[in-house]
Amino acid sequence: MPASGGSNIGGAAGLGGNAPSGGAGGSSGGSAGTAGSGGAAGSAIVGWPPADAPAIPAPDFGPNVLIFDPGMPAATVQAQLDTISAKQNAPTPQTPVGFGYGAEYSTARYAYFFKPGQYSADVNVGYYVQALGLGHSPDDVTINGAVRVKANWRTDDPGDALLNFWRGAENLAVIPSLAADNNIDVWGVSQATHLRRIHVKGSLALSDGGYSSGGYIADSKIDTKVSSGSQQQFFTRNTDLTNWQGGAWNMVFVGDGQPATGTWPNAPDTVVPTTPIIREKPFVFVEPNGNYYVMVPSLKKGSMGSSWGTSAAPGNSVPIGEFYLAKPGTDTAATINAALTQGKHLLLLPGIYHLTESIQINRPGTIVLGLGIPTLIPEQPVPVITVADVDGVTLAGFMVDSGPMSSPTLLQVGPMGSSADHSQAPSALFDVHCRIGGAEAGTAASCFTINSNNVIIDHTWLWRSDDGAGVSWTGNKSNNGLIVNGNNVTAYALFVEHFQQYQTLWNGNGGTTYFYQSELPYDVPTQNDWQHNGVNGYASYKVADNVTTHEARGLGVYCVFDNAITSANAVESPAAPGVTISHIVTLRFGGPSGSGINHIINGTGNAVSSSAMSARSPN
Numbered sequence: 317m318p319a320s321g322g323s324n325i326g327g328a329a330g331l332g333g334n335a336p337s338g339g340a341g342g343s344s345g346g347s348a349g350t351a352g353s354g355g356a357a358g359s360a361i362v363g364w365p366p367a368d369a370p371a372i373p374a375p376d377f378g379p380n381v382l383i384f385d386p387g388m389p390a391a392t393v394q395a396q397l398d399t400i401s402a403k404q405n406a407p408t409p410q411t412p413v414g415f416g417y418g419a420e421y422s423t424a425r426y427a428y429f430f431k432p433g434q435y436s437a438d439v440n441v442g443y444y445v446q447a448l449g450l451g452h453s454p455d456d457v458t459i460n461g462a463v464r465v466k467a468n469w470r471t472d473d474p475g476d477a478l479l480n481f482w483r484g485a486e487n488l489a490v491i492p493s494l495a496a497d498n499n500i501d502v503w504g505v506s507q508a509t510h511l512r513r514i515h516v517k518g519s520l521a522l523s524d525g526g527y528s529s530g531g532y533i534a535d536s537k538i539d540t541k542v543s544s545g546s547q548q549q550f551f552t553r554n555t556d557l558t559n560w561q562g563g564a565w566n567m568v569f570v571g572d573g574q575p576a577t578g579t580w581p582n583a584p585d586t587v588v589p590t591t592p593i594i595r596e597k598p599f600v601f602v603e604p605n606g607n608y609y610v611m612v613p614s615l616k617k618g619s620m621g622s623s624w625g626t627s628a629a630p631g632n633s634v635p636i637g638e639f640y641l642a643k644p645g646t647d648t649a650a651t652i653n654a655a656l657t658q659g660k661h662l663l664l665l666p667g668i669y670h671l672t673e674s675i676q677i678n679r680p681g682t683i684v685l686g687l688g689i690p691t692l693i694p695e696q697p698v699p700v701i702t703v704a705d706v707d708g709v710t711l712a713g714f715m716v717d718s719g720p721m722s723s724p725t726l727l728q729v730g731p732m733g734s735s736a737d738h739s740q741a742p743s744a745l746f747d748v749h750c751r752i753g754g755a756e757a758g759t760a761a762s763c764f765t766i767n768s769n770n771v772i773i774d775h776t777w778l779w780r781s782d783d784g785a786g787v788s789w790t791g792n793k794s795n796n797g798l799i800v801n802g803n804n805v806t807a808y809a810l811f812v813e814h815f816q817q818y819q820t821l822w823n824g825n826g827g828t829t830y831f832y833q834s835e836l837p838y839d840v841p842t843q844n845d846w847q848h849n850g851v852n853g854y855a856s857y858k859v860a861d862n863v864t865t866h867e868a869r870g871l872g873v874y875c876v877f878d879n880a881i882t883s884a885n886a887v888e889s890p891a892a893p894g895v896t897i898s899h900i901v902t903l904r905f906g907g908p909s910g911s912g913i914n915h916i917i918n919g920t921g922n923a924v925s926s927s928a929m930s931a932r933s934p935n
Contacts, residue, residue, distance in 0.1 A: 375641055376641070377641070378667075381687060386433025386434055393437055394437055406469065416754065416784045425666035430449050436460045437460075438464070439485075447463055449513075450601050454537075459489070461490075462493070462502070475524050475526030477527065481507055485511055487601075488514065492520075504523045509532065512599075523545030523546040523547055531547065531550050533551075535554050537555065537622050537625055547567075548566070549567065551809040553571055553808055560574070563578065569587045570808060571589070571591030586830075590620045592828070595615045595744060596613040597713070610636065610685060640655035640662055641665060644690065656675070662682070662685070663685050666687055667690055667691075668690070669691065671692060674698045686714030689713065694721070695720065701716070703728065709744075711727075711729075716748070718753060724761050724765075725765040725799070739769075744772040749777045749778070752794040753781040757792070763796075766799070767801045768802045774808045776798075778797035778812045779813050782814055794816060795817040796817055798810070798812055800822045805824055805828075807830070812833075815837065818858040825866070826866070827868075830870060832868060833872045835874040836856060840853075840878070852914070853882060855888040856887065857887045859890060863889075863892070875905070876904070882910070883914065900921070903929060904930075
């Protein structure tokens, strides 16, 4: 963390289950689907489930999923929201000195479900909270008031949003109408925060008056303007922005409508006209008869703008009955694996899951979806999740924390040596985050290891914590945030910070990264503790010497060392014709004299030191 319309699409059933269906407002029609990866043959319905489908009993989502109906009195809705907000936006200091701030390490997790309709509400989204609309389209749920993140909970530094982590909002519309915020929706955030399938019917501000450092918006529409304010870096994808204003160090726009217009290196902007390959994150919706489904959008290539703004995107609507609803404190890896073996998908309800063995994903097309940012912690030296080398797995909406016994990696996609071609049905990770120490003392050699080919990573924050439980150079030890061994892996919005060797180590060919934000470790004791082969420090982003094809665009590497430490390079890559890394910025936000980053990439580019705060690559 740096310092201060309808679609009428027929065909085979795709990932995870039934016949394909249109997205928002998808229309019926078409021939029967056939079974696809991991799914049963579908019905002769294309689009959303038929209106005359028999109603089934509502699932038990547990006490930490709050379900709101537009028929509820506004005062009742607001009272419930305010109760959770008071807990999850707790003022400082709430916890012991050195153990984070406010609710930063709270064990509570919550999801808000808003059934289709109109609401007058101030939805102040706190730590470990998701606000989720349950409509076909974001416009099916409209909040007149705010869906916001503020930093005024910080009594030590009101307005400073550098600690506003782990929260999100999805699949709803908001009409900003709070006079206190000048009728602007305020989303003052830093890492591990997201807006997806959001329609802001007005303006959006990405800071709360103080510092802010990172964030993610995808598949959304902002009607009037976006003010980036103090944001040091930010990523948007497939979003109709209308009017983007401002930018500090590292702003990346992929497949957006009307992105920023600045030109590198005079401006911090990196613009990629279309999104090369993506499928959007699955989302929960409810039909008028009360039946719940999970929509799994289909793979798309060369896309621009939101999936729902004009015509509906195809996807698969999977009945909630095909999911195993895991409950914290009750379910174990054994019960979860038993359900997965029986062919169920997995819905992780809000809470903390302590696991004594790995959750094993072996079936193609399996969906693992978290509600309320649930957290998985290994109690043995194993990954919390392992994925076989199969097609089309979805991991979405949860965190993994390190445990008391060091795991070789916390999440593994594909065993070592995976070689299958998944280009037609790639696995994907959405809003899956990792933390080493902080909430609980723990270690792990790495956060994520990607061995399978063609995997898509769509927004992640991999963080070796710099405060909280067990935090020290010899305490929460961890070498790497991300290790990529598979070929043709694509990463969007990759945040990796404070690990003790390479933050990101990319060994596979054909990899692509759009937006990278990284800060080197604060707490290196001496230069002797942080060097290799006679080289000072470790580059943050390392492309292995044997790689022949790789592209990375829009990288920010920052440092604030506690001692007089230097890193020789921010980025290292082979000098191969097929390797292109562009739009790199390095920053030094502070630290003792003699500390900094000596070069941008491969021994070239200006240093950042006590006499130069920032440096940019020429292209």
